[in-house]
Amino acid sequence: MAREEITVGIIGLGLMGGSSALKLKQQGFANRILGYDINSGHEEEALNLGIIDEIAGIDCICNEASLIVLAIPVNKALLVLPEVMKTLNPNAVVVDLGSTKQKIGELANSFPNSQQFVACHPLAGTENTGPSAAFPELFQDKVNIICDQETSSPNAIEMAINMTHALGMRTKFMNSKEHDRHIAYVSHLSHISSFMLGQTVLEVEKDEENIFDMAGSGFESTVRLAKSSPDMWAPIFTENADNILKVLDTYIKNLNSFRDLIKDGIESELNKSMTETNVIRKVLDRKLTPLTQPVVGR
Amino acid sequence: MAREEITVGIIGLGLMGGSSALKLKQQGFANRILGYDINSGHEEEALNLGIIDEIAGIDCICNEASLIVLAIPVNKALLVLPEVMKTLNPNAVVVDLGSTKQKIGELANSFPNSQQFVACHPLAGTENTGPSAAFPELFQDKVNIICDQETSSPNAIEMAINMTHALGMRTKFMNSKEHDRHIAYVSHLSHISSFMLGQTVLEVEKDEENIFDMAGSGFESTVRLAKSSPDMWAPIFTENADNILKVLDTYIKNLNSFRDLIKDGIESELNKSMTETNVIRKVLDRKLTPLTQPVVGR
Numbered sequence: 001m002a003r004e005e006i007t008v009g010i011i012g013l014g015l016m017g018g019s020s021a022l023k024l025k026q027q028g029f030a031n032r033i034l035g036y037d038i039n040s041g042h043e044e045e046a047l048n049l050g051i052i053d054e055i056a057g058i059d060c061i062c063n064e065a066s067l068i069v070l071a072i073p074v075n076k077a078l079l080v081l082p083e084v085m086k087t088l089n090p091n092a093v094v095v096d097l098g099s100t101k102q103k104i105g106e107l108a109n110s111f112p113n114s115q116q117f118v119a120c121h122p123l124a125g126t127e128n129t130g131p132s133a134a135f136p137e138l139f140q141d142k143v144n145i146i147c148d149q150e151t152s153s154p155n156a157i158e159m160a161i162n163m164t165h166a167l168g169m170r171t172k173f174m175n176s177k178e179h180d181r182h183i184a185y186v187s188h189l190s191h192i193s194s195f196m197l198g199q200t201v202l203e204v205e206k207d208e209e210n211i212f213d214m215a216g217s218g219f220e221s222t223v224r225l226a227k228s229s230p231d232m233w234a235p236i237f238t239e240n241a242d243n244i245l246k247v248l249d250t251y252i253k254n255l256n257s258f259r260d261l262i263k264d265g266i267e268s269e270l271n272k273s274m275t276e277t278n279v280i281r282k283v284l285d286r287k288l289t290p291l292t293q294p295v296v297g298r
Numbered sequence: 299m300a301r302e303e304i305t306v307g308i309i310g311l312g313l314m315g316g317s318s319a320l321k322l323k324q325q326g327f328a329n330r331i332l333g334y335d336i337n338s339g340h341e342e343e344a345l346n347l348g349i350i351d352e353i354a355g356i357d358c359i360c361n362e363a364s365l366i367v368l369a370i371p372v373n374k375a376l377l378v379l380p381e382v383m384k385t386l387n388p389n390a391v392v393v394d395l396g397s398t399k400q401k402i403g404e405l406a407n408s409f410p411n412s413q414q415f416v417a418c419h420p421l422a423g424t425e426n427t428g429p430s431a432a433f434p435e436l437f438q439d440k441v442n443i444i445c446d447q448e449t450s451s452p453n454a455i456e457m458a459i460n461m462t463h464a465l466g467m468r469t470k471f472m473n474s475k476e477h478d479r480h481i482a483y484v485s486h487l488s489h490i491s492s493f494m495l496g497q498t499v500l501e502v503e504k505d506e507e508n509i510f511d512m513a514g515s516g517f518e519s520t521v522r523l524a525k526s527s528p529d530m531w532a533p534i535f536t537e538n539a540d541n542i543l544k545v546l547d548t549y550i551k552n553l554n555s556f557r558d559l560i561k562d563g564i565e566s567e568l569n570k571s572m573t574e575t576n577v578i579r580k581v582l583d584r585k586l587t588p589l590t591q592p593v594v595g596r
Contacts, residue, residue: 123511123512123514127579143514145511182508182512185498185499185502185503185508186499186509186513186515187512187516189498190495190517191516192553193491193495193553194520195572196491196552196553197491199552199574201487201545201578202575202577202578203548204483204544205484208581210480210483210484211578211581213421213443214421214441214481214485215582216421217421217488218423221522222491222492222519222522222523223488223582225516225520226575227576227578230568230572230573233568234569234572235565237568238563245557245560247499249557250498250501250502251498251553252550252554254494254497255494255546255553258493259547259550263543265539267535267536268532270531272528273493274493274526274528274531274532276497277497277500277524278525279500280496280499280500280524280525281525283506284509284510284521
């Protein structure tokens with residue numbers, strides 16, 4: 001598809017923002033990347049790593065970029081978005097990449113130019129942070145969820161879909177309220193379970209040598225998310241509390257039931273419970289054809 | 299080190315037994331592999347895949363093999379070990395690879411030839427099962443724990459260490475009681491947390507399409523262990539119940555505290571809790587030099 005190369009402004013030069021910048025440049029989607037980060041050390045680092053072409057203020061980005069990507073913690077996005085919406089040039093599109101979508105969508109809708117905003121959630125990440133964690137293949141073959149697309153202009157949605165494609169991702173549309181509920185189940189709970197696993201093992205196992213030596217026995221992969229950034233995750237947990245509490249209470253209830261089966265030594269019931277859960281393999285091991293064309297699903 | 303090639307007998311031709319067979323043959327540690335499995339389909343499969351040279355009965359293995367590897371669920375090992383100890387040829391060594399060590403060690407010690415037995419736990423695995431899951435690099439650079447080495451003969455320990463080296467692993471010695479305690483903390487809890495995560499998400503998220511689409515957001519790695527074999531894990535959980543209940547109760551307590559912080563919206567405390575747990579990165583990211591020589595640690 002023929003497409004004019006554009007200037008992209010990235011606000012937040014961590015894993016998500018930095019990886020977006022690298023991939024959009026590599027794909028020829030952007031010919032110029034402006035970058036801003038509240039941490040000027042990260043701005044310098046992103047420049048030195050070739051992630052961005054120029055360091056720029058938010059005002060300058062809002063004036064010059066055709067696509068502005070907000071890639072900062074969800075509480076910070078709520079503070080920065082008003083500044084962006086107020087100074088945005090009339091042809092620009094703003095996307096945010098945060099893990100909760102209802103609140104930021106409501107905030108965007110309070111501005112007269114709200115149709116220039118598209119709420120996105122690219123389902124990709126690692127446990128690493130900062131510009132040095134960025135790599136262009138982060139998003140490859142993953143899903144980008146676009147929320148409440150009816151509130152954005154067709155042009156803005158087109159830009160968001162083209163960005164999604166340039167990142168190597170599939171597009172999925174979802175209502176933001178539904179998004180926040182489903183993502184609490186699948187992503188937010190995983191992070192809590194992992195953080196608490198790490199906390200528990202650090203609490204009971206005083207010998208770090210043992211943790212290190214024994215980590216290959218399942219702990220390492222299960223605890224990986226406990227390396228994630230607290231600055232990113234604490235605001236997600238409080239913002240999405242209602243949905244998270246529902247699934248977290250179910251998780252604790254299930255742990256208590258399983259605990260009682262272990263205590264009572266009811267091996268057959270333990271086996272039955274785990275056999276039922278083994279179904280997750282079938283759900284996860286579906287094979288997708290690697291993307292060559294953009295796939296838009298609902 | 300010059301070493302006579304030997305006949306190895308593998309009892310249990312799944313992931314652990316099959317991978318041991320492949321690697322010991324590849325390394326020239328074994329020149330002939332005899333295999334037994336209670337599932338004759340697995341025996342045929344292992345033979346066809348070139349994992350074993352011959353299918354053999356337990357009697358034949360006890361008679362002909364210099365090293366006998368028990369690689370079956372821990373409850374089955376307690377049933378099979380007496381048969382092995384009673385028919386063992388006087389120069390053979392038996393190792394078992396199960397995830398709990400105290401009970402099988404006590405059982406071995408009840409036989410007059412108990413010095414021919416070595417309790418091992420190679421800390422390696424995947425969520426896959428059966429002969430087709432086996433691959434020779436499963437153990438590379440991981441740790442093999444040898445328990446209660448003072449109860450085995452020097453010859454038997456030497457054989458177990460040489461096997462460990464041939465598998466590409468480091469050796470660590472540990473008291474079996476301590477082993478069962480530490481492994482409950484680091485490995486068994488991880489499996490429970492993952493199984494219950496899978497159960498919970500299957501319970502609350504009725505739309506499998508959503509699970510699949512959103513799995514890249516942290517769920518996939520955290521739930522990986524929930525694909526593991528119930529036949530292997532149910533007996534581990536009941537056998538090691540005392541140690542598991544202690545750490546599982548701490549885990550549930552921590553989840554409840556974190557839940558309350560989310561409910562009350564205390565973002566600073568959530569941040570503090572996660573920042574403390576981030577220490578796990580430092581513990582896990584220690585770098586080891588890949589093995590070229592056997593390393594024996596205590």
